Amino acid sequence: DARVTQTPRHKVTEMGQEVTMRCQPILGHNTVFWYRQTMMQGLELLAYFRNRAPLDDSGMPKDRFSAEMPDATLATLKIQPSEPRDSAVYFCASGLPQGLAGTKETQYFGPGTRLLVL
C-alpha cells in the first residue's frame, strides 16, 4: 500500500529558526505538490514540481521559503527564518499527470507536518 510520507509529523520551533520539512513521494510519481493549511486561509498551494523541476511556486513567499527536489524520492520545503505566522499544517502530495491515453490525473496526500512557530 504505497503512501506519501512526510517528516517530521510535528515541529515546534522558535521564531527565527530554520525549519526543513521532508516528503517522500510515492515511487513512480513524477508530480509533487506542497500545500499549506491554516484556519484562516484554508488550503493553499505553495509549489508544484514535475519531473523534479519547479513548474510553479508563485504561492510561496519567496523571501523565506524554498522548495527543492534533490532527487526523485525526496522533496523538501524550507523556511528560513521562520515566523509565528508560518504556523500551519504543511501537506505534500504526489501524483501522475493526466496521460496522453486519457488516464486520469492522480494526486495523493501525505499526513502533513504540523508546524508551530513560537
Added chain:
Amino acid sequence: DAKTTQPTSMDCAEGRAANLPCNHSTISGNEYVYWYRQIHSQGPQYIIHGLKNNETNEMASLIITEDRKSSTLILPHATLRDTAVYYCIVRRGNQFYFGTGTSLTVIP
C-alpha cells in the same frame, strides 16, 4: 477575489444522495474544476475533476452546467464516513484556486 463559492455547511441523511454545489462564474475556458475532501485531522483526498463534460468515478459524479459557471458534486449514497469538508477548486495550468469548502455532515 474568490474563484469559487460554496455553502459553508450542509447536512445529508445517510443513504441519500449528497449534492454539493459550487459557483465558479468567472471560470475561463481552459480552467478545470476539481473536488477534494478532507476528513477531520487527515490529509486532503482527491475526488474528481472535469473540464466541461460530466464525469463519474467510483467515488462521485461531477455535473458541470453547460455555461460552466457552476457545478455539483454528487455522492450517490452518502455514508457516515463521507462526513468531511469538501473543497471545490478551479485549476488553470499550475494554479489551483481553492474555495473555503463545504462542511458536509452525514446524519444517521
